[in-house]
Amino acid sequence: MTMMSAPLMAQCSLxxxxxxxxxxxxxxxxxxxxLMLALTPLAIIGFLAFRWWRSNREA
Structure with missing residues (x-):
């Protein structure tokens, strides 16, 4: 969680x-x-990982 305390810089050199x-x-x-454009794919991957984890935990 230390990354959340620092200001995020999401810019390439250009x-x-x-x-x-x-x-x-x-x-x-x-x-x-x-940052908003990067958040969408990360949220989708996180959701899919959670669903996979939950389905494998019950099996």
Missing amino acids: CTKTAQQLGEGPAKGLNNGI
Whole structure:
């Protein structure tokens, strides 16, 4: 859980350079957008892993 206390930076080197040119506000929006796009597949994988774990635990 130590990762949650630090601010998350989800930008590749190209996105970082673009964000630096945009300024503070749009850069935060870009970073939040990248994190939101990453959250969907991780949530799906987590849900499937939970279902698999629950079905194997009962068997």
